[in-house]
Amino acid sequence: MTSLSPYADMSPVAQAAYRARAAAADIAPLPRAAKDDALLAIADALEVRTKEIVEANAEDIAKARAAGTSESIIDRLTLTPERVRAIASDVRDVVALPDPVGEVVRGSTLPNGIDLRQVRVPLGVVGIIYEARPNVTVDAAALCLKSGNAVLLRGSSSAYHSNTALVRVLRDAVGGAGLPADAIQLVPGESRDSVRELMRARGLVDVLIPRGGASLIRTVVEESTVPVIETGTGNCHVYVDADADLDMAVEILINSKAQRPSVCNAAETLLVHADIAEAFLPRALDALAEAGVTVHGDEHVQTYGEKSHATVLPATPEDWETEYLSYDIAAAVVDSLDKAVEHIRLWTSGHTEAIVTTSQQAARRFTQLVDSTTVAVNASTRFTDGGQFGFGAEIGISTQKLHARGPMGLPELTSTKYIVTGDGHTR
Amino acid sequence: MTSLSPYADMSPVAQAAYRARAAAADIAPLPRAAKDDALLAIADALEVRTKEIVEANAEDIAKARAAGTSESIIDRLTLTPERVRAIASDVRDVVALPDPVGEVVRGSTLPNGIDLRQVRVPLGVVGIIYEARPNVTVDAAALCLKSGNAVLLRGSSSAYHSNTALVRVLRDAVGGAGLPADAIQLVPGESRDSVRELMRARGLVDVLIPRGGASLIRTVVEESTVPVIETGTGNCHVYVDADADLDMAVEILINSKAQRPSVCNAAETLLVHADIAEAFLPRALDALAEAGVTVHGDEHVQTYGEKSHATVLPATPEDWETEYLSYDIAAAVVDSLDKAVEHIRLWTSGHTEAIVTTSQQAARRFTQLVDSTTVAVNASTRFTDGGQFGFGAEIGISTQKLHARGPMGLPELTSTKYIVTGDGHTR
Numbered sequence: 027m028t029s030l031s032p033y034a035d036m037s038p039v040a041q042a043a044y045r046a047r048a049a050a051a052d053i054a055p056l057p058r059a060a061k062d063d064a065l066l067a068i069a070d071a072l073e074v075r076t077k078e079i080v081e082a083n084a085e086d087i088a089k090a091r092a093a094g095t096s097e098s099i100i101d102r103l104t105l106t107p108e109r110v111r112a113i114a115s116d117v118r119d120v121v122a123l124p125d126p127v128g129e130v131v132r133g134s135t136l137p138n139g140i141d142l143r144q145v146r147v148p149l150g151v152v153g154i155i156y157e158a159r160p161n162v163t164v165d166a167a168a169l170c171l172k173s174g175n176a177v178l179l180r181g182s183s184s185a186y187h188s189n190t191a192l193v194r195v196l197r198d199a200v201g202g203a204g205l206p207a208d209a210i211q212l213v214p215g216e217s218r219d220s221v222r223e224l225m226r227a228r229g230l231v232d233v234l235i236p237r238g239g240a241s242l243i244r245t246v247v248e249e250s251t252v253p254v255i256e257t258g259t260g261n262c263h264v265y266v267d268a269d270a271d272l273d274m275a276v277e278i279l280i281n282s283k284a285q286r287p288s289v290c291n292a293a294e295t296l297l298v299h300a301d302i303a304e305a306f307l308p309r310a311l312d313a314l315a316e317a318g319v320t321v322h323g324d325e326h327v328q329t330y331g332e333k334s335h336a337t338v339l340p341a342t343p344e345d346w347e348t349e350y351l352s353y354d355i356a357a358a359v360v361d362s363l364d365k366a367v368e369h370i371r372l373w374t375s376g377h378t379e380a381i382v383t384t385s386q387q388a389a390r391r392f393t394q395l396v397d398s399t400t401v402a403v404n405a406s407t408r409f410t411d412g413g414q415f416g417f418g419a420e421i422g423i424s425t426q427k428l429h430a431r432g433p434m435g436l437p438e439l440t441s442t443k444y445i446v447t448g449d450g451h452t453r
Numbered sequence: 454m455t456s457l458s459p460y461a462d463m464s465p466v467a468q469a470a471y472r473a474r475a476a477a478a479d480i481a482p483l484p485r486a487a488k489d490d491a492l493l494a495i496a497d498a499l500e501v502r503t504k505e506i507v508e509a510n511a512e513d514i515a516k517a518r519a520a521g522t523s524e525s526i527i528d529r530l531t532l533t534p535e536r537v538r539a540i541a542s543d544v545r546d547v548v549a550l551p552d553p554v555g556e557v558v559r560g561s562t563l564p565n566g567i568d569l570r571q572v573r574v575p576l577g578v579v580g581i582i583y584e585a586r587p588n589v590t591v592d593a594a595a596l597c598l599k600s601g602n603a604v605l606l607r608g609s610s611s612a613y614h615s616n617t618a619l620v621r622v623l624r625d626a627v628g629g630a631g632l633p634a635d636a637i638q639l640v641p642g643e644s645r646d647s648v649r650e651l652m653r654a655r656g657l658v659d660v661l662i663p664r665g666g667a668s669l670i671r672t673v674v675e676e677s678t679v680p681v682i683e684t685g686t687g688n689c690h691v692y693v694d695a696d697a698d699l700d701m702a703v704e705i706l707i708n709s710k711a712q713r714p715s716v717c718n719a720a721e722t723l724l725v726h727a728d729i730a731e732a733f734l735p736r737a738l739d740a741l742a743e744a745g746v747t748v749h750g751d752e753h754v755q756t757y758g759e760k761s762h763a764t765v766l767p768a769t770p771e772d773w774e775t776e777y778l779s780y781d782i783a784a785a786v787v788d789s790l791d792k793a794v795e796h797i798r799l800w801t802s803g804h805t806e807a808i809v810t811t812s813q814q815a816a817r818r819f820t821q822l823v824d825s826t827t828v829a830v831n832a833s834t835r836f837t838d839g840g841q842f843g844f845g846a847e848i849g850i851s852t853q854k855l856h857a858r859g860p861m862g863l864p865e866l867t868s869t870k871y872i873v874t875g876d877g878h879t880r
Contacts, residue, residue: 051798051824136841140832140836142842147824149854149855150854228674248655251674253854254680255855271877277879278879281879285879285880393872394482395478397481397574397577398870399870400870400872401871401873402872402873402874402875403873403874403875404874404875405567405875405878406875408880409878409880410871410873414563415563415569415871416561416563416569427868428682428855429856432869441854441855442858442859443826444837444859445829445830446827446828446829446830446836447829447831448829448833448836450700450701450704450831450832451836452705452708452712452835453833453835453836453841
């Protein structure tokens with residue numbers, strides 16, 4: 027029997043992917059205890075080797091400062107001993123999560139006596155393409171390891187030294203625990219070419235998860251032949267129905283918009299039923315102004331601007347589709363719940379939409395007609411989050427419909443296979 | 454409030470997709486009864502208008518004959534009154550299947566009192582690109598309608614008249630039942646350009662499912678920016694373990710290979726443990742010869758060819774990766790179960806692999822280590838099928854790991870959304 031290796035003349039990226047595949051095959055059948063031991067070893071190693079990590083991080087920060095990077099990005103890049111301890115603690119939280127692998131999703135005995143079971147299995151090799159924050163390196167590796175997957179990490183070049191140090195610590199710990207270190211790898215090469223190669227590694231890499239800005243995600247979605255899970259863009263809406271409790275509506279609006287405007291589950295557009303506009307909008311605009319939010323309103327909203335302390339800029343069509351990620355919100359008055367739904371369908375990125383209403387019928391119709399990862403009734407858009415949903419850590423929030431939708435926890439990092447058991451059954 | 458239509462200068466394909474999106478929004482919230490009524494109307498209409506369908510089909514057949522098409526392909530293309538009745542009967546079977554939409558997949562009350570439910574929803578617009586057989590037109594439309602999806606059908610040009618007539622009947626029936634006819638559409642244009650446009654319609658089409666030959670599927674997988682579910686290629690293996698029951702092994706081998714060699718769950722490679730080769734291979738080769746199967750064997754297998762009635766051609770590396778879909782099988786002797794797994798991992802398309810063994814440990818190790826859609830223990834590879842699994846009709850067999858793996862029934866044509874219900878909850 028002859029065997030041909032399809033990897034005879036491998037590039038560094040293909041080599042990494044091929045080694046990841048081999049490691050994936052080794053860790054897929056491991057019992058939970060073996061994976062948890064490796065995760066505990068990772069957490070310990072992060073604490074023991076904090077100095078090495080922080081020193082590597084200092085190189086990235088010096089480089090970023092020299093390049094005139096903004097302080098907010100430098101803050102996201104920075105690793106302090108406290109932050110490394112927090113990352114180690116997050117890894118221990120992953121240890122506590124149940125292992126999805128081996129879960130029997132469906133099972134039955136067929137009429138012919140065959141036993142059929144659908145069982146969760148790891149996806150195999152998961153590629154993560156991400157920006158700035160080096161904590162993602164450890165979070166993603168821990169979640170992939172727990173779910174029996176090998177991971178190829180492609181962080182940004184701005185975090186190169188930090189990621190290199192972190193992955194060295196992770197690999198040493200995994201190897202020390204008796205598992206294949208190749209289950210965790212940094213994708214070699216700092217250029218865009220290595221990203222491109224990763225996106226074309228169909229058959230070697232089972233899924234790519236881009237985490238970062240809209241342009242990164244768009245590039246990966248359009249150019250990848252490897253299946254992609256799209257994450258993150260959130261043009262979220264808060265719709266205040268004619269039958270809303272106004273106090274509740276103001277609280278939910280301000281929380282959705284201003285509690286943390288830079289994240290994907292923050293609200294970006296307010297829609298108000300015309301019947302309640304006069305009672306609600308002056309209060310809402312004042313509250314938004316107090317929270318430091320600039321309103322980009324349609325003509326109807328603008329008329330209330332003059333009666334409140336708020337600045338209301340005229341909204342352009344771009345405002346309806348913008349994910350501000352800042353203290354800005356678009357606002358429009360709609361004639362009915364169905365008009366609100368129509369607006370949302372046209373402009374949403376499909377992340378999270380909330381309705382505030384006391385009407386059971388309105389809540390039911392809104393949740394039926396709005397097709398986003400999450401529809402909230404009388405609750406802030408900010409709840410769309412793996413931690414809030416009780417899934418433990420999350421690898422991202424999928425805004426696509428295939429495979430996973432909404433916050434992705436460990437089960438979303440698995441596939442399934444069928445096991446058919448017979449006694450010599452034939453057709 | 455201004456609204457911008459992104460579809461101002463639409464091509465015919467984009468127009469179809471846009472109309473499908475609108476129809477999808479209308480049918481997504483429909484209760485089961487409304488969808489079942491439309492399906493029954495379809496079944497009735499197919500029977501009432503059989504003559505119109507068969508006449509249109511005759512045009513395709515005449516064209517195919519004139520082009521010198523092989524009789525086996527003409528047979529797959531042919532619609533007789535009996536076949537149309539059978540297709541109508543398949544539609545009534547879909548009526549009997551449970552509606553996946555609205556199923557609560559997970560649900561809990563979070564510590565803060567929020568009610569969280571994950572609910573099945575339609576995918577939206579499903580594109581099917583398929584070859585020859587016009588029955589797929591009706592099967593796919595029925596499954597998509599039942600699961601609340603709109604469908605864009607892109608059949609082969611060889612079935613153009615048949616598909617046009619069928620879709621006309623389907624649309625009339627759906628419209629007559631009060632549902633939007635645009636939920637079922639033939640993709641306009643017979644050229645490859647319309648396929649290409651469909652593959653780039655990300656945002657309009659939610660998923661593409663190619664059904665057909667390997668080259669069609671490869672093209673769609675590589676060129677589509679719309680998420681794809683890869684179906685069908687089946688390089689399936691039967692591994693006869695050292696501890697196999699030999700009678701059972703022969704039966705499973707012959708059933709897997711020869712019961713219907715042209716389908717994706719037929720076996721294409723036989724692997725035999727060296728310890729049992731002398732006892733098993735002569736019998737297996739005789740049985741294969743009797744079933745009309747040509748064996749492509751490695752050197753070890755060839756030595757048994759001389760001692761049996763079988764023709765054993767020398768296997769080349771290509772044989773290990775070939776999906777013959779004919780009365781041919783590749784065969785090799787392996788030194789251990791782990792070597793069998795290694796061979797499978799290297800060459801399989803990941804569809805179905807079977808082990809024949811009396812050893813519980815061997816069965817357990819094989820099912821753990823082999824990562825294909827289906828792993829069969831003491832059962833024919835031919836059981837990997839939606840009907841056999843009790844899923845009712847199937848839209849295809851996914852050989853990818855994301856979203857769906859193995860036979861795809863109605864639940865695989867859905868996504869989910871989260872519904873978060875609070876009493877004014879904020880973070």
